[in-house]
Amino acid sequence: MTNLAAAARKHAPIFLVAAFTLLPPAGPAQAQKAGGSITVGQELDIPGFDPLKVGVYDTSTFTAAAAIFDTLTTLDEKGEAAPKLAVSWTHSDDYMSWTFKLREGVKFHDGTPFNAQAFKENFDRQKDPANKCRCAFYITNVKEVLAPDEYTVVYKLTDPSVNLPSVITIQSQNNAVHSPTAWKTKGDDYNRNPVGTGPYILKSWTAGDRMVLEKNPDYWNKGRPYLDRIILKPLPDAQSRFASLQSGEADIIWDDENDADNIMKAQKDSKLTVHTYKGSGAAVYAFNTKVAPFDDVRVRQALVMAIDRPKMSQAISNGLSRPATNPYGDGSWVKCKDDGALPFDVEKAKALIKDYGKPVEFKTLVTATPRGRMIGQVLQQFWKRAGANMEIEQVDQATIPPRAFMRQFQLIPWRIVDLADPDPQMYANFRSGSPLALANFADPELDRLLDHSRVTADPAARIEDYCAISRLINKEAVWFWTFQNTYYALSSAKLKGFPKMYNGVIDVSTTWLE
C-alpha cells in the first residue's frame, strides 16, 4: 500500500515532535525564566466560556482559552500540527476517520481525569440538537466522536479532511476541552467559572474589568508554564490601550492595522516590541455573477485591474496592509509560482469597459465604520478612473452575512481567515452549490480541483490544485483579494517567548519575562 507508506512518511515528523516536547529544552538561545506576572490589554470584554452560552469565541476569549484550556493538537512554529492532549494520530485511507491517542495522566483543574470519555462528552454536548448550541454549526462536518478505549478518540467525518489535526488547533468553542464534572455541577455559573486542563487556572474575574489566571502547579507539561500569573483586562479604546502599554500598566496589548500610528510609534521605541504575524487568508470581495454588470467577465476583470493596492495600503494604513494576489497569502503553505493574478493596468481596464459598451454602474456594500467608508471611497476613485460608477452602500456589520446568504448584493466584502489548511474555506467559498459560494459561479473544472485537493494527501499535489484554483478564479475575476491578513500585538521588550499569532490569537501561555 503506497498510500499507507506515504502516510507513515508524512507522520514520522509528528512522532519526533512528540518525543521532543516531553524533554526539557536543551541549551536554548535564551534562558526561560520562571515567575512574574503580566497584564494583557485586550480589545473586548470576554462574555464567558461555556460553548452552550456564548456560542462562538471571539479573539479576546481565545487568549483566555489558550491559557485555561488545552486542545488535542497545537500548531508548531512551522505551522504543522503538534501534540498537546493527543500524542499521536492516524487516519483512514479515505480521510473520513481520524484516530487520536490521548496523553495519559492528565487531570482537569478540578481533579477530574482527562480521558476519551471526557472528550466525547464535550463533543456530544455541543452536537446534541436538544442543546441548540450555536457552536454546533461549526462541527457539521463531524458526524460523531467515538471513545473505543480510555485513551483513544475517533473522529468520524461527513466529508474527507486530509489535515484535520491542524484544523482543530485553534482554542475555539469547539476545540477547548472542558471538565464535564465542572459544567454538570456548576450549571448556569459554569460560563464564568471555566475548568480546563490548561497551564493556567481561573482565580478571579470581575466583569468588564480583570480576569486573574494563576499558574497550574500540576500542569502535565512539567516545567511549564513560566509566569506565575496572567491578568487579562479589556481596554476597549485603542489610544488609552497604547498609553497603558507605554506607562507599564499593560505588558502586551492587542492591536491592528487601523492603529498604524501607534504601531509605528512602538517600532521606534526600544522599550517595546512589535509582534507581527503574517497569516494566511485575506480581505476579499465577491462579485454577484448572476447580476448585471457583473455577469460579464470583462467588467469584473476591468474592476480588478483598476485597483492600485500599494496606493490603497498607503491610504488606509500608512502602507502596513500587504497586497494580496491570491486567497492563500504568504502565511499559507500554498505557494504559487503563478497564481494568475491580473496586473494593475488602468489603460487595459478602460479598454475592457469600453469594449463592454454599456455604462457600468453598481453598488458596493461597505461596513458603516470610518474604515469601511474609507475603503469604499478609495475603491470608488480607482473605478471612476477606469470609467465605472460605484455607489457606496453603507450597512451595519451584522447585515453583511444575511445579504451574502440571500445574494442581495452586487459586490460584497468578505474575509478568508487564517486557518492551517485552505480546504474548509476554499470548499465553502467556491464549490458550486455551497451556501457560501457567494459569486454564484459554477465551473466543472473548479469543482473537480476542489474535490481532488481535499482527498489528496501529498502536499505538493495539493499545492498544484490550489494554484490552479487561484489561476482559474483570478482569470474569471469572480472574487478578488485586496490585502492579506496581518495580526499585531505590541509588548514590553521584556516579554519573551511569544508564539506566532495563529488565527490572530494572542497566546501568552508560553511566555516569560526577562
Place this chain on the structure above:
Amino acid sequence: MLNFVARRLLAILPVLLAVSLLTFLIASLLPGDLAYVILGDQATPENVAALRRDMGLDQPLWWRYLSWLGHVLQGDLGRSFRTGQTVLQAVAERIPVSLELMLMAEFIGLLIGVPLAIACAARAGGAFDRFMTGSAFAMLSMPSFLMAILLIYLFAVELRWLPATGYVPFTEEPLANLRFFVLPALTLALAEWPGIMRVLRSDMIATLQEDYIALAKAKGLKPARILFVHALKPSSLTLVTVTGINIGRLLGGTLIVESIFALPGIGRLLVGAIYTRDLVILQGVVLLVASGFVIVNFIVDMLYAVLDPRIRHGHA
C-alpha cells in the same frame, strides 16, 4: 407637602411607560437582525428561521413589547444571550463604578465651578470675569474623548503620576481606587464646570442686585459673608436643576469616558451591548438608567420645595 409629592409621583408613571416603549422600539429597530448577529457566517436561511422561532423574534412587535413589559413588571428584565447574566446582576455589578464616577465628576465640577462663579459675580464685568467666561466657552467646546487622551498623555505617559486605565473596587483598596478615578472624573468635570459656573454666575449677579443685599452691605457685613451666606442659597435654585439634568449628561459622558479609561461601569456595559446587539441587556439597562434619571429629577423637584417654600405651597 404630601399632596405635592403624590402629584409628582403620579406624573412619573406615564413618563416611565413612555420610556419603556421608546427603549424597546429603539432596541428593536436597530439595523441588523439579532439572529444573523448570533449566527454570523453560519446564517443560512434555515438556521436563521429556527433561531428566530426559538427567540420569539417571529412574533409581532407589539406582542414582544407587551410580553417584555409583563416580565419587567414582575422584576424580570431578562438575561444576556451572550453571557447568561441577568440584567439586574450585570447592572448591580457595574452601577457602583458609574455612580462613583458621576459623583466624583459632579463634585469636582462644583468644586471648580462654584468658587469661580462667586468670584466672577463679585466683580461682574471685570477682567477676571471676562477671562473666565471666555475660558468656560473654550472648555465647553472641547470634546471629552480629546480631553481624556490629553490628560492620559500628560499625567500617565509623560509624568507617570496617575494610571492611564484600570480599576480596583473601593472596598479592596480605597486609595488605589481613588487614583484610578481621578483622570476619568476630571475629564467629565472639565466639561461640567463651565455650565455650573455660567448658571450660578448669572443668578448670583441677579441676587446681588436685590435690596436685602444692599441692606446687608449697608449694615457693614463682610463681602465674603454676604456672598457665601446671603447670596449663595437664593441663587442656587437653577444650579440644583442643572445639577439634576447634568446627571443625564454625565451618564452620556460615561459611555465614552468609561471606554477610554477601561472602567467597568454602566457606560461600558451599554456600549458593549450595542456592538454585540445584546438587546436584552440594552433594553434593560436603558430602562433602568432612564428610570433612574426620572427619579433623580423627581428628587430635584423635591429639593426645590425645600429651597423655595413658594413651590411646595403651590404658589409658584
